[in-house]
Amino acid sequence: MTAPLLQIEDLHVSYGHIQALKGISLSVREKEVVAILGANGAGKTTLMRTLSGLLTPKSGKITFAGHDTTRMGADRIVRLGIGQSPEGRRVFGTLSVAENLRMGGFTRPIAEIDASCEHVYKIFPRLYERRAQLAGTLSGGEQQMLAIGRALVTKPRLLLLDEPSLGLAPIIVRNIFQVLRDVRETGVTILIVEQNARMALKLADRGYVLEVGKLSHEGSSRELLSSPEIQAAYLGH
Numbered sequence: 001m002t003a004p005l006l007q008i009e010d011l012h013v014s015y016g017h018i019q020a021l022k023g024i025s026l027s028v029r030e031k032e033v034v035a036i037l038g039a040n041g042a043g044k045t046t047l048m049r050t051l052s053g054l055l056t057p058k059s060g061k062i063t064f065a066g067h068d069t070t071r072m073g074a075d076r077i078v079r080l081g082i083g084q085s086p087e088g089r090r091v092f093g094t095l096s097v098a099e100n101l102r103m104g105g106f107t108r109p110i111a112e113i114d115a116s117c118e119h120v121y122k123i124f125p126r127l128y129e130r131r132a133q134l135a136g137t138l139s140g141g142e143q144q145m146l147a148i149g150r151a152l153v154t155k156p157r158l159l160l161l162d163e164p165s166l167g168l169a170p171i172i173v174r175n176i177f178q179v180l181r182d183v184r185e186t187g188v189t190i191l192i193v194e195q196n197a198r199m200a201l202k203l204a205d206r207g208y209v210l211e212v213g214k215l216s217h218e219g220s221s222r223e224l225l226s227s228p229e230i231q232a233a234y235l236g237h
């Protein structure tokens with residue numbers, strides 16, 4: 001069996017004396033979609049920021065595509081093929097949609113950026129329609145599309161999605177998840193953290209549950225969706 005694309009071993013991450021991740025181990029195989037579920041404060045964003053090199057772990061190991069990225073800087077991690085759509089989207093509000101996408105392509109050779117942006121416009125025709133509009137004036141759903149599009153411009157092997165449904169109306173959430181299904185068809189591996197457990201598990205092959213810094217459950221999406229314990233805690237019935 002080939003090695004997983006992403007392997008996390010006994011990861012500990014702290015903010016001063018606050019331990020946000022207390023020994024996380026998980027793996028993601030090439031072309032898999034893996035969901036991490038968890039309530040507020042469970043450590044989901046901390047995990048994503050650590051994987052993309054924005055936080056340095058206290059101990060443990062992260063291996064991506066055969067490289068030890070545990071203490072690697074964020075720019076090198078992007079170049080290795082990890083793209084992140086961050087929590088709260090964080091688009092550049094005073095730049096246009098097109099400029100935001102080009103910023104996302106900073107690691108690509110100039111000649112390839114236009115082609116990468118065209119690829120994103122095919123996935124999100126709405127962004128093409130709005131390409132000249134300032135990102136700060138987009139709706140929440142459009143900003144979420146732009147944040148995902150900006151991560152895709154880097155042509156990532158692994159796409160990290162931090163709460164893509166946050167603050168969006170149900171119909172827009174369904175829309176975004178439909179597009180994510182299309183994205184997975186293009187062969188991108190996806191690690192998604194979500195409070196909307198049902199949507200995330202419907203998209204994912206497998207899932208893990210994070211509870212105050214530790215993994216409490218793991219299984220196939222089907223197993224997690226039918227588990228009474230997960231239903232009671234995360235699926236609202």
Ligand SMILES: Nc1ncnc2c1ncn2[C@@H]1O[C@H](COP(=O)(O)OP(=O)(O)OP(=O)(O)O)[C@@H](O)[C@H]1O
Binds near residue numbers: 019195
């Ligand atoms: N900059 C920080 N300084 C101190 N503590 C922090 C900081 N960021 C996060 N924490 C703490 O780390 C823990 C995990 O936070 P994190 O943001 O990773 O959770 P989360 O699962 O993403 O939550 P949410 O869904 O609310 O975004 C929380 O207890 C939080 O208070």
